[in-house]
Amino acid sequence: MSRIIAVIAATAFMATSCALAAAAPARQSGTTLTGAGSTFVAPLVSQWGPAIGQAYGYELQYSPIGSGGGVAAVTNRTVDFGASDAPLSNDQFTACKGCVQIPWALSATSVIYNVQGVKNLLHMNGPTLAKIFNGEITTWNDPAIKKLNKGVALPDLKIAIVHRSDNSGTTFNFTDYLASVSPQWKSKVGTGVAVNWPTGTGARGSSGVAATVAQTPGGIGYVDVAYALSSHITYFAMQNRSGKFATPGLKGILAAASSDQKPDATTNALSIVNPPKKYPLAYPIATYTYVIVPTQSAKAPELRKFLFWAVTKGQKFGPKLLFQPIPKPVLVVAEKAITKIHA
Amino acid sequence: MTEIEAPRLSGRRFRPGDLSLQTVAGAAALAASALVVLIAYTIVRDSKPAWSAYGLGFVTRAVWDPVKHVYGAGSFLFGTVVTSLAALAIATPLAIAIALFLTELAPRWLRGPVTALVETLAAIPSVVIGLWGILVLGPVLRDHVEPALHSALGFMPLFGPPSTTGSSMFTAIVVLTIMILPIVSSISRELFLGVPRDLKEGALALGTTRWEMVRGVVFPYARGGIAAAMILGLGRAVGEAIAVTQVIGSTVSVSANLFSTGDTLASKIAASYQGAEDKAQVSSLVYLGLILLVFSLVMNVSAQLIVRRVVRRQGTSTRAGVA
Numbered sequence: 001m002s003r004i005i006a007v008i009a010a011t012a013f014m015a016t017s018c019a020l021a022a023a024a025p026a027r028q029s030g031t032t033l034t035g036a037g038s039t040f041v042a043p044l045v046s047q048w049g050p051a052i053g054q055a056y057g058y059e060l061q062y063s064p065i066g067s068g069g070g071v072a073a074v075t076n077r078t079v080d081f082g083a084s085d086a087p088l089s090n091d092q093f094t095a096c097k098g099c100v101q102i103p104w105a106l107s108a109t110s111v112i113y114n115v116q117g118v119k120n121l122l123h124m125n126g127p128t129l130a131k132i133f134n135g136e137i138t139t140w141n142d143p144a145i146k147k148l149n150k151g152v153a154l155p156d157l158k159i160a161i162v163h164r165s166d167n168s169g170t171t172f173n174f175t176d177y178l179a180s181v182s183p184q185w186k187s188k189v190g191t192g193v194a195v196n197w198p199t200g201t202g203a204r205g206s207s208g209v210a211a212t213v214a215q216t217p218g219g220i221g222y223v224d225v226a227y228a229l230s231s232h233i234t235y236f237a238m239q240n241r242s243g244k245f246a247t248p249g250l251k252g253i254l255a256a257a258s259s260d261q262k263p264d265a266t267t268n269a270l271s272i273v274n275p276p277k278k279y280p281l282a283y284p285i286a287t288y289t290y291v292i293v294p295t296q297s298a299k300a301p302e303l304r305k306f307l308f309w310a311v312t313k314g315q316k317f318g319p320k321l322l323f324q325p326i327p328k329p330v331l332v333v334a335e336k337a338i339t340k341i342h343a
Numbered sequence: 344m345t346e347i348e349a350p351r352l353s354g355r356r357f358r359p360g361d362l363s364l365q366t367v368a369g370a371a372a373l374a375a376s377a378l379v380v381l382i383a384y385t386i387v388r389d390s391k392p393a394w395s396a397y398g399l400g401f402v403t404r405a406v407w408d409p410v411k412h413v414y415g416a417g418s419f420l421f422g423t424v425v426t427s428l429a430a431l432a433i434a435t436p437l438a439i440a441i442a443l444f445l446t447e448l449a450p451r452w453l454r455g456p457v458t459a460l461v462e463t464l465a466a467i468p469s470v471v472i473g474l475w476g477i478l479v480l481g482p483v484l485r486d487h488v489e490p491a492l493h494s495a496l497g498f499m500p501l502f503g504p505p506s507t508t509g510s511s512m513f514t515a516i517v518v519l520t521i522m523i524l525p526i527v528s529s530i531s532r533e534l535f536l537g538v539p540r541d542l543k544e545g546a547l548a549l550g551t552t553r554w555e556m557v558r559g560v561v562f563p564y565a566r567g568g569i570a571a572a573m574i575l576g577l578g579r580a581v582g583e584a585i586a587v588t589q590v591i592g593s594t595v596s597v598s599a600n601l602f603s604t605g606d607t608l609a610s611k612i613a614a615s616y617q618g619a620e621d622k623a624q625v626s627s628l629v630y631l632g633l634i635l636l637v638f639s640l641v642m643n644v645s646a647q648l649i650v651r652r653v654v655r656r657q658g659t660s661t662r663a664g665v666a
Contacts (some may be wrong), residue, residue: 011426067617091621161509165593167618190410193620201508201604202593208477215482216508 012029013226017117031302033120036063037070037083040169040205040224041105045083055313060306067169068193074099074292080299081297081307082292085169086193098295101268102337106257106324108248108286109173110228110235112210114219115155121247125146126181126274126284127238131227132159132179134185135199140218148239155218162212163217165202167193175286180302181284187343222285225320237249243279252283253324261329269339270330278288293341302343307338349439351471392622393630397654401627406597407611409620414627417635418595422605423638424514425626426587427580435573438524440533443557458532459639465525473589476518481509481590489513489602504599510592514600518586530572534565567654574646581639584613608635 035045042064049060064072067084067229074082111124113168114307127143131137137144141154141160164171172193179186189195203212206223210231213219225248228235237245246252259282268290272279275282291310311334326334393401397414404415441461446456488503498503506513538561546556584607592604593614606614608631619625 002490040590066618068620071620072618074396089620114666158507162508165588165614167620191620192410193411194615196406196408196410197594201506201510202508202606202614203477204588204593208589211477211509215478217509 002006012129031299032059032061032297033081034061034063034071034079035070035081035083035291036065036079037066037292038087038169038289039064040067041083041323042109043321044314044318044323047321048314051314052309053319055309056302056305058306060303066167067172067226068167070294071096074294077173077294080293080297080303082113084291084292084302085127085287086172086263087267087288087290088148093267096294097175099292100295100337100340101290101292102307102311102334103263103270103288103326103330104267104307104334105289105293105315105318106286106326107289107322108225108256108283109170109177109219109222109252110225110233110248111174111222111238111285112213112233112235113221114213114216114234115157116217118152118154121237121245123236123239123245124236124241126177126257130178130182130185130239131202133163133198134162134182134188135161143272149305157218159199160219161200161215162203162209162216162219163197163200164206164209165204168205169193169287169289170206170222170224172197172262173240173273173285174314176271176287177285182272184304188335196229229322233289238284239282240276240279240282240284241274244280246283248283248285248322250319250322250324253322254327255281256283256286257288257324257327258282261327263330263333268333288330295340295342298343300341302340304338307341308335311335311338351653355452355647364439380556380593383636386629386636388481389628390626390633394633396623397627397630405597406459409624411621412621414624414630416631418597418606419611420610420634420638421597422512422515422591423581423607423609423635425601425605426519426607427577429516429567430523430580431515431573431577434520434524434527434576435569438527438572439569441524441528443533443658444527445528445532446535447553447561448556452542458529461525462529464521469583470589472518472522473586476514476586477509480517481511481514484511484514484517485509493602500599501601503598504600504601506592506604507581508592510604511592511602512591512598512605514599515591515605516633517581518590519583522583522586523579527569527572527576527596529577531565531569533562534568534572535647538564565620567650570646570650570653574643574650575584577642577646578639581635581642582609584609588614608638618658636651 028099043060045060045062047060052058052060053200067086069089070082071084071092073079088096093099111129113122128137128148138159140157146272148152153230169311171192175189176196179191189198201212203209206227209221210223210227210233213221214233229283231237235246235248239245256275256279258274259279260270263270272286272288291307293307295304311326311331318325381647393414401415402420404418406415408411444601445458447455453518455537485506492502493505523591542560543556550557587607588610590605591610593606593610596603598605612631616628619628
């Protein structure tokens with residue numbers, strides 16, 4: 001059953017990916033804004049397409065080709081904007097020559113699993129998760145996992161790790177979290193859109209990871225929360241630093257976002273993984289996702305209008321896709337950054 | 344092959360038809376050759392940062408770490424060689440058996456439909472075969488075939504502990520086998536059909552069994568052609584990216600166990616090129632492309648040498664269709 005759901009989800013995902021460009025209504029008078037990048041933010045952008053068409057008559061064409069692809073596209077100026085879940089590295093920032101990076105959506109990564117006969121929302125914490133992905137913990141009835149799930153009959157089943165094989169902002173968010181909870185992960189593996197995984201099986205795209213986990217007893221993997229929710233995959237409640245277990249829901253994301261509301265002065269980047277103790281509701285693997293725009297653009301007035309709309313009214317489309325509207329202080333910074341775009 | 348000399352344009356009469364034919368055909372041939380040169384040039388140029396930084400050691404080093412910027416092709420080259428050769432080794436006898444069945448053994452009414460079905464297999468897009476590989480084939484191999492092979496032949500390191508997710512080199516080999524089977528079998532079938540009837544009937548008239556006739560007449564006649572078909576199949580297997588990327592489990596590892604995960608050159612390029620972050624990684628990926636190009640070239644040339652030798656040994660009495 002779960003396999004069938006995964007197939008349907010995979011098909012639907014591909015179909016929406018293809019349909020995004022076509023979804024925007026054709027308005028004769030309108031300007032066309034083209035963008036490319038993050039698949040994570042794609043469901044939200046696809047909702048924005050028709051709405052921005054109605055509001056301003058713009059046609060929005062967005063290709064969800066992955067965060068790295070989006071950065072490359074905007075660096076080469078083949079699109080009007082790029083979208084990335086991983087903030088630009090310093091090298092990328094220089095290469096982009098006069099780009100501004102704006103946080104424009106906020107969501108989380110869920111850690112999914114497939115253990116038959118065990119309820120949804122098993123408990124998990126960061127250090128244990130890092131040990132699993134390091135290959136140190138190999139079975140589901142390991143004392144470390146048992147300790148987190150008292151009273152749950154965990155089977156003597158091998159853990160099968162599934163990670164992304166393509167470059168992905170979700171991988172960045174996930175490894176950013178592991179590096180923040182495990183010094184060993186930080187020094188041995190590190191953080192990136194693709195890393196040198198110590199163990200496990202690679203699968204292509206969120207759909208590939210979800211499908212592989214779904215048909216592997218004992219499987220564990222990570223996908224963006226909207227994807228996990230829409231394809232009904234079970235995921236962990238993650239222990240945050242206060243010791244509480246939080247789910248990747250809107251509340252948990254909002255609490256995590258409250259932990260850091262001061263974007264970096266030059267890059268506007270924010271890292272909200274593993275927030276401090278005083279946010280007891282925080283889900284620890286939350287992330288901002290960014291839009292990257294050249295400050296000088298032939299379509300500057302239209303881009304400004306669209307981005308203002310996206311970070312304000314556009315946020316209303318978020319909650320039902322599990323995107324938490326961005327908090328006020330971040331919004332202020334985003335709006336300031338948008339004004340930098342000129343012709 | 345004899346060449347017919349093209350009529351001189353400066354001859355008695357000006358022939359616009361000939362001139363345009365020559366121009367169009369010549370331009371097409373030139374464009375195709377220029378394209379090969381251009382592609383090779385681009386790949387050499389764009390991989391230059393990688394080969395000048397990592398040198399030839401890159402080819403054998405089995406590491407790929409985008410965080411620490413250390414790259415090497417070793418595990419991908421290993422995966423490419425193992426998966427493509429194993430797929431060819433499984434597909435060739437099967438394909439020849441199918442071709443023999445369709446030309447010599449099957450009842451006449453069955454030949455048409457079965458031929459059509461086998462050739463339809465070649466028309467299935469690789470991404471669809473890959474999807475089927477993830478959802479159906481992988482789990483079946485993991486739950487039934489791999490444990491059986493492991494318990495029967497587990498003393499060989501080739502058949503180690505079964506995979507956990509269903510993604511493995513073995514799954515990739517089976518997927519590749521399915522993909523090259525119709526290529527080799529349909530060419531073999533054409534070759535077997537081309538064996539002169541009088542030779543076959545002569546052999547049977549001399550009292551040979553059907554198998555002796557196949558072994559003594561059909562196989563020698565088609566040998567060079569079968570080798571050519573195998574080259575085509577191998578080329579397909581080496582270059583296949585998408586279906587492999589979907590089922591091989593994409594990990595940087597060199598393991599004798601066929602049931603472990605791995606990766607191939609083509610699959611790695613397909614998985615990682617889009618959105619590759621730093622320049623070192625991009626040019627390393629193009630370097631993988633260069634290795635793939637050289638690898639295919641070497642294999643093609645050596646295979647053609649083999650074909651030529653086989654054909655020469657056969658002498659001039661047979662005229663197997665070898666390109």
